[in-house]
Amino acid sequence: MTAKIVLALCILWAALASVVQVLVARGSGRTDYAVRRGNPLRGIIYNFTVAMTPAHKESVRRHPFKFVVGVVMHIGVLVCLLGVLLLLVGPSAGVGVLAWARPLAALSLLAGLYLLFRRCVDVNLRAMSCPDDYIAILAVCVLVAIVAFIPLGVIGQLVLLIYASVLFIYFPLGKLRHAVFFFVARADFGRRLGYRGTFPPVAGGLE
Amino acid sequence: MTQPDDDRVKVVPEACEALARAVVGLGAYHMNSCVRCGLCAETCHIYRAEPEPANHPGVKVGKVIDHYRRYHTFLGRHLPALVGAKDLTPRALDELVETVYGRCTACGRCGLHCSIGLDVGAVMRAGRNLLAAVGKVPDGLQRTVDNQLESGNQMAIPREELQSTADWLSEDLQLEMGDDEVRVHVDEPGKRVLYMVNPREVKFFPLSLMAAAGVFHAAGESWTMSSKFYDVTNYGFYSGDNESARELTRRVIEEARTLGVEEIILSECGHGFRSFRWEGPNWMEQAYPIPMRSILELLEEYLDCGRITVDPEKNLDRVTLHDPCNLVRWGGIAEPQRRVLKRVVKDFVEMTPNRQDNFCCGGGGGMLSMSEYGRRRVASGATKAEQIRATGAKIVATPCHNCADQLIDLSKNYQLGVEIQAVVELVYNALN
Numbered sequence: 001m002t003a004k005i006v007l008a009l010c011i012l013w014a015a016l017a018s019v020v021q022v023l024v025a026r027g028s029g030r031t032d033y034a035v036r037r038g039n040p041l042r043g044i045i046y047n048f049t050v051a052m053t054p055a056h057k058e059s060v061r062r063h064p065f066k067f068v069v070g071v072v073m074h075i076g077v078l079v080c081l082l083g084v085l086l087l088l089v090g091p092s093a094g095v096g097v098l099a100w101a102r103p104l105a106a107l108s109l110l111a112g113l114y115l116l117f118r119r120c121v122d123v124n125l126r127a128m129s130c131p132d133d134y135i136a137i138l139a140v141c142v143l144v145a146i147v148a149f150i151p152l153g154v155i156g157q158l159v160l161l162i163y164a165s166v167l168f169i170y171f172p173l174g175k176l177r178h179a180v181f182f183f184v185a186r187a188d189f190g191r192r193l194g195y196r197g198t199f200p201p202v203a204g205g206l207e
Numbered sequence: 208m209t210q211p212d213d214d215r216v217k218v219v220p221e222a223c224e225a226l227a228r229a230v231v232g233l234g235a236y237h238m239n240s241c242v243r244c245g246l247c248a249e250t251c252h253i254y255r256a257e258p259e260p261a262n263h264p265g266v267k268v269g270k271v272i273d274h275y276r277r278y279h280t281f282l283g284r285h286l287p288a289l290v291g292a293k294d295l296t297p298r299a300l301d302e303l304v305e306t307v308y309g310r311c312t313a314c315g316r317c318g319l320h321c322s323i324g325l326d327v328g329a330v331m332r333a334g335r336n337l338l339a340a341v342g343k344v345p346d347g348l349q350r351t352v353d354n355q356l357e358s359g360n361q362m363a364i365p366r367e368e369l370q371s372t373a374d375w376l377s378e379d380l381q382l383e384m385g386d387d388e389v390r391v392h393v394d395e396p397g398k399r400v401l402y403m404v405n406p407r408e409v410k411f412f413p414l415s416l417m418a419a420a421g422v423f424h425a426a427g428e429s430w431t432m433s434s435k436f437y438d439v440t441n442y443g444f445y446s447g448d449n450e451s452a453r454e455l456t457r458r459v460i461e462e463a464r465t466l467g468v469e470e471i472i473l474s475e476c477g478h479g480f481r482s483f484r485w486e487g488p489n490w491m492e493q494a495y496p497i498p499m500r501s502i503l504e505l506l507e508e509y510l511d512c513g514r515i516t517v518d519p520e521k522n523l524d525r526v527t528l529h530d531p532c533n534l535v536r537w538g539g540i541a542e543p544q545r546r547v548l549k550r551v552v553k554d555f556v557e558m559t560p561n562r563q564d565n566f567c568c569g570g571g572g573g574m575l576s577m578s579e580y581g582r583r584r585v586a587s588g589a590t591k592a593e594q595i596r597a598t599g600a601k602i603v604a605t606p607c608h609n610c611a612d613q614l615i616d617l618s619k620n621y622q623l624g625v626e627i628q629a630v631v632e633l634v635y636n637a638l639n
Contacts (some may be wrong), residue, residue, distance in 0.1 A: 002250030021239065021569075022236075024234050024235075024237075024279075025230075025235035025238075025239060026231075026235070027231035027235070029491070030231075030488060031489075031492075033488035033489050033490075033491070033492060033493055034484065034485045034486075034487075034488040034489065034494070035488075035492045035494065035495075035498070037539050038539060043500070049429045051319075051324075056388060057250075057322070058249070058318050058320040058560075058564075059244070059246035059247055059250060059321065060322070061319045061320055062246075062249055063246050066244075067246070067322070069320070070244065076372045077246070079614075090235060110524075113254070122245065122259050123260055124245050124248060124263045124265065124266065125243065125245045126260075127243065127260035127261075127263065127266050128243045128260075128263065128265045129243055129290070129291075130268045130273075130291025131245055131289050132282070132290045134288055135289075136323065141360050148628055162243050167513065173280075173282050174279055174282060174289075174290065175242060175290075177238050177239060178241075178242050178323065180539070181236060181239040181240035181323075182240055182323050182324070183238040184236045184240070185236045185237050185239075185323060185325055185326070186323065186324030186325050188236050188237070188326070189237075189324050189325075189326045192326075193536075196485060196537070196538065196539035196541075198535070198536060198537070198538075198541070199563075201541065201562055202541065202542050202562050205632070
C-alpha cells in the first residue's frame with residue numbers, strides 16, 4: 001500500500017512539474033499581430049495526422065527500420081506504464097495487462113537496446129548525445145525488462161512500483177519530458193504554419 | 208596564477224538575457240523537445256553536401272539547446288554535465304557563430320521532417336538573437352544591416368542612383384512597349400500601390416524592375432516606389448537583431464503612410480516577404496495600418512480579373528520553379544506563382560521535391576553576405592543543382608533575388624546551363 005501511495009505522489013509530481021515547465025516555457029505567450037492567412041486549427045490537425053505519416057515525413061521514409069524500432073520501443077513503454085497505472089486502481093486489471101504485455105515488453109526491450117547500441121556507435125548520435133540521452137533509454141529499458149522478465153507476484157509488483165516511482169521522479173527533469181513537449185511543440189509548429197497558410201499544403205510536393 | 212584567457216570562460220550576462228528573451232513564447236517548447244534521434248540528417252542540404260557531424264541538424268540545434276538547458280532547466284543549473292548544458296562564455300559564443308550563421312540557413316526543412324515536430328528554425332534564430340545581442344554577427348552580414356540602417360537600403364545605393372536607374376529604365380520601357388506613358392514611378396504620393404524591391408534589382412537585375420513596371424502599366428496600376436525606403440529585404444531578420452529589423456520595418460510603414468498609398472506590394476524576395484508580412488507586425492507589436500501582399504498574389508489577380516492578358520507561346524522554353532524557403536515554407540505562398548507560371552509559359556515542370564518540402568538553394572540565411580562561408584554555400588547547393596538538372600529546364604524561375612544570386616552561382620559551378628528569371632519577367636515577356 002505504501003509503495004502505491006509513493007507511486008501516486010511521484011506521478012502527481014511528474015504531472016505538476018510538467019505543467020509548470022510548459023507554462024514557464026510559454027511565458028507571457030506571443031500574440032501574432034500579422035493578418036492571418038490560413039487556419040491555425042487545421043494546421044495543428046494536419047501536423048498531428050497527415051504530416052506524421054511516412055508519405056509526408058522524409059526522415060521516416062529514409063529510415064523506416066529505425067522508425068519502426070522507435071515506435072515499437074515507445075508502444076512497449078506506454079503499455080507497461082498503463083499497466084503500472086492500473087496496478088494503482090485495480091491490481092487484477094493491472095496484473096492482467098502487464099502479463100499480456102510481456103512479449104511486447106520483451107520486444108520493446110530489444111528495440112531499446114538497439115537504440116542504445118546505435119547511440120553508442122553512430123558518429124552523429126555520439127556527437128549530439130549527453131549522459132541524459134543514454135540514461136533515458138536505459139531507464140525505460142529497465143522498466144520493460146522488469147515487466148518482461150520478473151514474475152508479477154507480490155515482490156515483482158513491489159519492484160515495479162518502486163522502479164516506476166523513480167522513473168516518474170526523473171520524468172520532468174531529463175529527456176523523458178519530451179513525452180509532454182512533443183505535443184506542445186508539434187501543436188505550436190502546426191498552429192504557426194497553419195496561421196500562415198503553409199499547413200495543410202494544397203498539393204503534395206514530396207520527394 | 209591568472210590564465211591569460213580567463214575572460215574567455217566567464218559567462219556573458221548579456222547573452223543569457225538575450226537567450227531568455229528569444230525563447231519565451233516561441234523557442235522554449237522546441238528547446239525541450241529534441242530527443243536527438245538523428246533521423247533528420249539528410250533533410251538538410253548542408254549535411255547532404257558535407258555529411259559530417261558538425262553539419263547534422265541535430266548537432267547544430269543541440270549547440271543552442273545546450274545553452275538553454277544551462278539556464279532554464281533544473282538539471283542544467285545543478286548538474287550541467289548530466290544534460291550537456293554549457294555556459295555562455297565568450298569561447299562558447301565564438302564557437303556558436305559558425306554553427307548558427309555558417310552551417311545553417313534556418314530554412315526549416317529539417318523541422319518539417321522532424322520525428323518530434325521541432326521548429327529548428329526558431330531555435331537557430333534564438334541562437335542568432337543572442338549572438339546579435341553581444342555583437343557576434345559576422346562582419347559581412349553586420350555591414351549589410353548597417354548599410355540598411357544608414358542609407359535605407361542594404362547596398363547603400365544613393366537616392367540619385369535609383370532615380371537615374373528609374374529614368375533609363377523608363378526610356379527603355381517606352382521604346383519596348385511603344386508607349387510614352389509607361390514609367391518607373393518614384394516618390395509620387397497618392398498612388399494606390401507602394402512597390403518595394405530588392406536593391407539588387409536596381410543595381411544588378413534591372414530587367415525584373417523593368418518587367419514589373421511594364422506589367423503594372425499594362426494592368427493600369429497606380430503605383431510608385433519610394434527613393435528613401437524601397438528595400439524589401441531586411442537583414443536584421445537574418446542577423447538576429449530584432450531591434451534593427453523592427454526599425455527597418457517601421458520606416459517602410461511610415462513611408463507608406465506619408466505617400467498615402469492603399470497597399471504595399473512586395474517584390475519577389477523570400478525573406479523580405481517573410482520579414483515584412485509575417486515577422487514585422489510582431490516586431491512592431493501591432494498590426495499594420497496598410498495591407499501588404501506579394502507581387503505574386505497581385506499578378507494572379509491581374510490575370511484572374513483580365514487586367515492583363517498573356518500568351519504562353521511567347522515563353523516556349525521549359526521552365527521550372529525554385530521555391531524560396533522563406534516565401535513558401537515560412538510565408539505560405541506556394542500556389543500563386545504556379546498558377547501564374549502555368550498561364551504564361553508553354554512548358555512548366557516541377558522540381559522534386561517542391562513547395563513546402565523544397566530544398567534550400569544554399570543562399571538563404573544571409574549566406575550571400577558572409578564570404579567566409581562562400582565555399583560551403585556553393586557546395587551546399589549540390590542537391591538543388593541536381594534537382595534542377597533532373598527537370599531538363601532551360602529557365603529556372605525563382606521569386607527571390609537572393610535565391611537568384613545563388614542559383615546563378617550554382618548554374619556556373621555545376622554547369623547547369625540554365626537561365627535564372629523572376630516570375631514577373633516571364634509574365635512581362637508573355638504580355639499581349
